[in-house]
Structures are given as C-alpha cells and as structure tokens.
Amino acid sequence: MNRVETNPTDQYRALRRGCGLVDYSAVGFVRVSGAVATDFLGEICTRSTDFLLEGQISAALMLRENGLIVSEVLIYRSATDYLVEIWPDQARVAVDHLLTAAEGVTDLDVTDASDQYAAYGVEGPAAGRIAAKFLPFPVASMAYGSFVVTEDGLAARIGVTGEYGYKFVVPAAKAADMHDQLVVLGAPDCGRAVLDVCRMEARYVNLERESGGAEVTPFEVGLQWLIDFEHDFVGREALLVRWNNGLEREPVCWVADEGLVAPPARGSGVVVDDTEVGMVTHAVHSPSLARVIGTALVDSSVAASGLDLGLAAPKLAIRTISAPFLVPRSFRMPLA
Amino acid sequence: MNPTRWHRRPATPVGRLCSESHRSHKERRTCPRAWPRRGAWPPSAARCSRVKHLLAERLSLDVEPELIGDDQPLFGRGLELDSIDMLELAMAVEEEFGVTITDDDAESLLSLNRLVDHIQAKQS
Numbered sequence: 001m002n003r004v005e006t007n008p009t010d011q012y013r014a015l016r017r018g019c020g021l022v023d024y025s026a027v028g029f030v031r032v033s034g035a036v037a038t039d040f041l042g043e044i045c046t047r048s049t050d051f052l053l054e055g056q057i058s059a060a061l062m063l064r065e066n067g068l069i070v071s072e073v074l075i076y077r078s079a080t081d082y083l084v085e086i087w088p089d090q091a092r093v094a095v096d097h098l099l100t101a102a103e104g105v106t107d108l109d110v111t112d113a114s115d116q117y118a119a120y121g122v123e124g125p126a127a128g129r130i131a132a133k134f135l136p137f138p139v140a141s142m143a144y145g146s147f148v149v150t151e152d153g154l155a156a157r158i159g160v161t162g163e164y165g166y167k168f169v170v171p172a173a174k175a176a177d178m179h180d181q182l183v184v185l186g187a188p189d190c191g192r193a194v195l196d197v198c199r200m201e202a203r204y205v206n207l208e209r210e211s212g213g214a215e216v217t218p219f220e221v222g223l224q225w226l227i228d229f230e231h232d233f234v235g236r237e238a239l240l241v242r243w244n245n246g247l248e249r250e251p252v253c254w255v256a257d258e259g260l261v262a263p264p265a266r267g268s269g270v271v272v273d274d275t276e277v278g279m280v281t282h283a284v285h286s287p288s289l290a291r292v293i294g295t296a297l298v299d300s301s302v303a304a305s306g307l308d309l310g311l312a313a314p315k316l317a318i319r320t321i322s323a324p325f326l327v328p329r330s331f332r333m334p335l336a
Numbered sequence: 337m338n339p340t341r342w343h344r345r346p347a348t349p350v351g352r353l354c355s356e357s358h359r360s361h362k363e364r365r366t367c368p369r370a371w372p373r374r375g376a377w378p379p380s381a382a383r384c385s386r387v388k389h390l391l392a393e394r395l396s397l398d399v400e401p402e403l404i405g406d407d408q409p410l411f412g413r414g415l416e417l418d419s420i421d422m423l424e425l426a427m428a429v430e431e432e433f434g435v436t437i438t439d440d441d442a443e444s445l446l447s448l449n450r451l452v453d454h455i456q457a458k459q460s
Contacts, residue, residue, distance in 0.1 A: 059413065144412040144413070144416075145412070145413075145416070158413075203407055203409070203447070204413070222405045222406075222407060222408070223405075224403050224405060225399070225403065225404060225405050225408045225415065227403065228398070228399075229400065229403075230398060250406075251407075252406075252407075253407055303406075304381065304384075304406070305406065305407075305449045305452075305453065306453075322406075322407065322447060322449030322450045322452075322453050323407035323409075323446075323447045323449060323450075324407075324409070324446055324447060327443050327446065331442075331443070331446070
C-alpha cells in the first residue's frame with residue numbers, strides 16, 4: 001500500500017478544497033440475513049428497516065434497554081441481506097451487541113464480517129470526480145444514502161464532512177489495491193484528527209468524543225433525529241420516560257473569541273456570569289474559521305443559538321451559533 | 337422519493353405520550369433564568385417550535401416535531417429532505433412568516449436553527 005504522508009494542513013485543504021482519502025478499515029461490519037432479518041434490525045435499531053429498499057442506506061442508533069447509545073450504525077440493504085457498518089470506535093462493542101442479541105433467534109444469521117472487508121472514503125468538493133471512475137452511470141445520478149455493487153465491492157454515497165462523500169467497501173484482499181487506486185486518482189491520505197475537525201465544522205456528531213467515552217442518550221448529543229418512535233425498539237420505553245421527564249441539558253454549538261487558541265478539554269465549565277450552566281463536550285480548532293469551535297451540553301434554559309456564554313477557565317467568551325459552523329464548498333458546486 | 341424517511345404517516349404515538357410533560361418543558365425554555373444576548377436576537381424557543389411544527393405538518397414528516405433537533409441538518413443526512421421538499425418548505429415559510437427564501441438564501445436551509453435565524457433576520 002502506497003501511503004502518502006502529508007501534514008494536517010494539507011490534509012484539511014484536501015478535504016475542504018479537493019478530495020481526501022480516509023481509511024475506514026477499522027469499521028465493524030456485520031452481515032444480517034434470514035427470514036427475520038428485517039424484524040431483528042427493526043427491533044434492535046431506532047429506525048425501522050421495513051421500507052429500506054435494495055441499494056439504500058439507513059442511519060440509525062443501537063441502544064441499550066436503558067436508552068443509552070451503543071453505537072450509530074449504517075444499514076446497507078442488498079437483495080438478500082443487510083450489511084451493518086459500525087464506526088471504528090464503537091465497532092467491537094456494537095458487533096458483540098448484535099451477536100449477543102441474535103443468540104437463540106431462529107431463521108436469523110448474524111455474522112461478524114469485519115475482517116472480510118475494508119472501507120475507504122473519499123470526501124471533498126472533487127470527490128465526485130474520483131467516484132465517477134468506479135460507477136457504471138453518471139455520478140450525479142447517485143443519490144445521497146444509496147449504494148451500488150461494483151466490480152470491486154460496494155460504492156456508497158455517504159460522508160461526514162458536509163462535502164461530497166463516497167465510500168468504497170471492498171474485500172480485504174483488495175484493500176491495498178483500492179487504496180492505491182484512490183491515491184493515484186488524486187486523493188491523499190487524511191488522518192482521523194483532521195477528519196474530526198471537518199466533521200465538527202459540519203456538525204456531524206462525533207459520538208466517541210462528545211460522549212467522552214461514557215454511554216449517553218441520543219438527546220445529550222443531538223441524535224434524537226435518528227429515532228423513529230413509530231416502531232418498537234430496544235430502549236424505546238426508557239427514552240420516552242426521559243423525554244417525558246423533560247431534558248435538563250441539551251447540546252449547543254459555539255464559537256470562541258479570538259483569544260482562545262487551544263481547544264478546551266472536555267468537561268471544561270460553561271458559565272453565564274459566574275454561574276455554571278454546562279460543560280464543553282468537544283472542541284477543535286477550525287482552520288477555515290481561524291477560531292476554536294465546539295459543542296457543549298448546557299442547561300435547557302440557555303440551549304439556544306445566538307447567546308453569549310463564557311468558559312470558566314480560561315475566562316473567555318464563547319457564543320452559541322446555528323450549525324453548521326461553515327457552509328461546505330460542495331453546497332454551491334454541482335456534481336461534475 | 338426515499339421511503340425510508342419519516343414520511344407520510346399519521347401522527348406519532350410519542351406525540352400523544354409526550355404532549356403534556358413536553359409542553360411544560362418547552363414553557364421552561366421560553367422563560368430562561370439567564371438569557372444573555374448580544375447583537376442579533378437569539379432564536380426563541382417558540383419560533384423554533386413553530387418552524388418544527390411547520391416542517392412536520394407541511395411535509396407530512398413522520399416525526400414528533402419537538403424531536404427535530406435545533407441544529408439538525410435538513411438536507412441529506414438529517415431530515416433527508418430533497419429538492420421538492422425544499423420548495424414546499426420555502427412556500428410554507430412564506431405563507432406562515434411572510435419571509436421568502438431565494439437561491440441566495442439557500443444556506444438558511446442547512447439546519448433548523450439557520451432557517452429560524454433567517455426568518456428572524458428578515459422579520460426584524
């Protein structure tokens with residue numbers, strides 16, 4: 001595998017202005033098939049797969065009975081089965097969660113396929129140009145949240161930076177070849193740290209960072225939109241109780257004053273005057289904005305955009321803003 | 337049209353289950369104990385709530401309006417709205433708030449909060 005070493009500045013520029021390559025080989029993959037596969041996934045995930053058609057991808061959460069998040073998942077619907085993709089940081093726990101849930105269920109086959117596949121993402125305004133090389137039809141006709149079977153594996157239109165994004169899932173034996181093809185086509189390797197910055201700028205929740213490694217409810221990280229209460233799923237009743245009791249704290253996005261150079265640590269206090277009203281959950285430095293930006297979990301009474309709050313230490317102002325933090329270049333660019 | 341979206345189904349049970357307690361919760365939000373502000377008027381919880389209900393009702397979204405996150409994306413990932421939905425939403429916003437959304441304002445559709453910001457800016 002010909003890995004192209006670049007610095008974070010170049011990686012950021014690639015993701016925001018050109019096209020960057022992200023190695024997703026550490027994601028978890030679980031294949032789910034059998035007569036009750038649809039029912040099984042519908043029960044264990046917060047969104048039903050009843051209406052998921054072949055070639056479509058659905059994002060959902062897996063919860064515990066107490067309503068805490070196990071992981072976010074992407075569910076790929078193929079002709080005969082489902083492929084569940086799990087973000088690297090939650091892969092091990094979530095794969096075990098699925099395998100355990102499937103124990104003793106008849107007419108169901110749940111297999112850990114993590115070692116069978118590798119995945120690479122290309123993201124950026126020019127990502128469509130690279131994706132087009134692998135598609136048997138015009139890239140512009142590929143809808144967000146869809147995938148096709150290609151000669152090499154699967155090609156999906158999905159991403160986390162707000163720019164055009166595509167993901168290629170290939171058999172593990174083809175991983176190095178796929179990586180090198182993407183590099184040759186003009187996508188330099190980009191690290192997870194830079195991807196995290198772009199992800200924050202687009203306000204795509206980074207579950208592992210915003211939760212600090214603890215298990216949280218969807219409400220605490222702003223992922224309640226991944227819940228369909230229309231169907232029964234594991235954790236539904238617990239979430240309803242929490243919702244009916246009212247939310248004491250809710251997530252907000254904020255931008256710091258210029259004086260803040262280094263992102264504050266998770267847990268740093270957020271104050272109004274000298275009264276603590278919440279804590280920082282995640283923060284990064286945005287090269288495009290030349291500011292530290294982040295998320296915080298604050299009292300519901302101040303969980304709104306456009307408010308001047310402060311950090312407890314260092315004592316600096318932050319302002320809550322409406323997401324996303326910046327408008328991706330791809331938003332104004334038609335797919336070539 | 338993506339049938340996996342929260343679309344075209346009747347009102348959700350959670351709406352009925354949550355209505356009473358959630359109303360009191362939202363009332364708390366409209367009367368914050370600390371409401372620091374500078375410059376632009378912060379989006380009120382009441383206006384956010386109106387826009388969420390407008391979204392759910394006019395686009396027949398199968399989602400409890402108050403479950404729509406303030407910073408939730410509207411395009412693609414998020415509410416998964418498409419261009420036709422956007423046209424319907426723009427018409428609904430004009431009818432409800434008297435505020436137009438042109439091509440130049442398309443960035444106001446990146447999230448619910450941004451849409452509320454746009455409405456407030458045009459009304460003030």
